[in-house]
Amino acid sequence: MKKQHLLAPGPTPIPSEALLAMARPILYHRSPAYEALFAHVREGLKSLFRTEHEVLMFTASGTGAMEAAVVNTLSPGDRALVVVGGKFGERWAELCQAYGVEVIPVEIEWGKALRPEQVTSALEQDPSIKAVFVTHSETSTGVLHDVRALAEVVKEKEALLIVDAITSLGVTEVETDAWGLDIVVAGSQKALMIPPGLAFCAVSKKTWAAVGRSKLPRFYFDFQATKKSQEKNQSPFTPAVSLVAALKEALDLIQAEGLEKVIARHKRLSRATLAGVEALGLEPFAERPSPAVTAVKAPEGIAPKEIVKAMRTKYGITIAGGQGKLKDTIFRIAHLGYADESDVILVLSTLERILSELGYPAKLGEGVRAAQEIFLKSEG
Numbered sequence: 001m002k003k004q005h006l007l008a009p010g011p012t013p014i015p016s017e018a019l020l021a022m023a024r025p026i027l028y029h030r031s032p033a034y035e036a037l038f039a040h041v042r043e044g045l046k047s048l049f050r051t052e053h054e055v056l057m058f059t060a061s062g063t064g065a066m067e068a069a070v071v072n073t074l075s076p077g078d079r080a081l082v083v084v085g086g087k088f089g090e091r092w093a094e095l096c097q098a099y100g101v102e103v104i105p106v107e108i109e110w111g112k113a114l115r116p117e118q119v120t121s122a123l124e125q126d127p128s129i130k131a132v133f134v135t136h137s138e139t140s141t142g143v144l145h146d147v148r149a150l151a152e153v154v155k156e157k158e159a160l161l162i163v164d165a166i167t168s169l170g171v172t173e174v175e176t177d178a179w180g181l182d183i184v185v186a187g188s189q190k191a192l193m194i195p196p197g198l199a200f201c202a203v204s205k206k207t208w209a210a211v212g213r214s215k216l217p218r219f220y221f222d223f224q225a226t227k228k229s230q231e232k233n234q235s236p237f238t239p240a241v242s243l244v245a246a247l248k249e250a251l252d253l254i255q256a257e258g259l260e261k262v263i264a265r266h267k268r269l270s271r272a273t274l275a276g277v278e279a280l281g282l283e284p285f286a287e288r289p290s291p292a293v294t295a296v297k298a299p300e301g302i303a304p305k306e307i308v309k310a311m312r313t314k315y316g317i318t319i320a321g322g323q324g325k326l327k328d329t330i331f332r333i334a335h336l337g338y339a340d341e342s343d344v345i346l347v348l349s350t351l352e353r354i355l356s357e358l359g360y361p362a363k364l365g366e367g368v369r370a371a372q373e374i375f376l377k378s379e380g
Helices: 017-021 030-050 062-071 089-100 115-125 148-153 205-213 225-229 241-259 259-279 304-314 341-359 366-377
Strands: 054-061 079-084 101-106 129-133 160-164 182-189 197-201 293-297 330-334
Touching: 017 129, 017 241, 030 054, 030 197, 030 241, 054 062, 054 225, 062 089, 062 182, 062 197, 079 089, 079 115, 089 101, 089 129, 089 259, 101 115, 101 182, 115 148, 129 182, 148 160, 160 205, 197 205, 197 241, 205 225, 259 293, 259 341, 259 366, 304 330, 304 341, 341 366
Parallel strands: 079 101, 079 129, 129 160, 160 182
Antiparallel strands: 054 197, 182 197, 293 330
């Protein structure tokens, strides 16, 4: 028997409290019991997103929330600025194009971080831009873009700032109201620690004026219909009831730990993982690493897929390879959600063995030692 360990950037491991919630008898979604459950979840989501405004929930993956953000705010022929520095920045562009929105790309070299002045320049050149789309934590490259600095630029303009926080919410600071973020989207299968199937949009007061003007078609992902239902602790369509029950448990776990401590934990795991791979002579790929996932350049002569395959088949550990043009360049180790120090030690010790088996001169124990030193220096 081989014990399985999930260290990919989504889906992520699920705590027992959430698993058990999904095993309970299902509630009727028009019952008072469900309404009480959903009322609890609505408040928990506001706290997590750091907003006083409604967080809209849809039964979908995170991409559903991204699509909802596009179709509720724009009209055919509108111009949108899209930060493209990885697969998920590309997804914003593809969604806009699918609905006839003209995309003005801000191209970022994969692995590099956005410089806010790149957006300033684009907005000054074209005041007609209606929205700026950015991926906070670009999972495909391991980069964390500086959304707070970007918000300082965009808030002086008429354009909306729409943020993919799918792998940053509950991992690092996402201050929806304080930073002036207009829409923040997220999904359930990352740091929220439950299965895929729920998507979220935190929506600012400024955004609702744009929703009223938008001419793009929508039905299932209608912000106005969803908000009207949620204010009655309901949804316009049948919700994923068991996932909502699991979400209640996950939000309670985050509240019990404390959001600041949750964020500190993710940063500590990230620092330890980075220290470990660097101690083995490997090079991190991201210029500004995300606390959610560490992207690592594979050593010369070793294909990343060999490392990923050996982790999974020989040791029962699932990590991720590169996506798109990075598939032959990097592998990715996630440390988000239901993750702790033992996960980092496990994956680094196994990485040492695999590299040695593949002929790379890894000194056994060096990566683990470097990570342990980070843990010893920081509060657990």
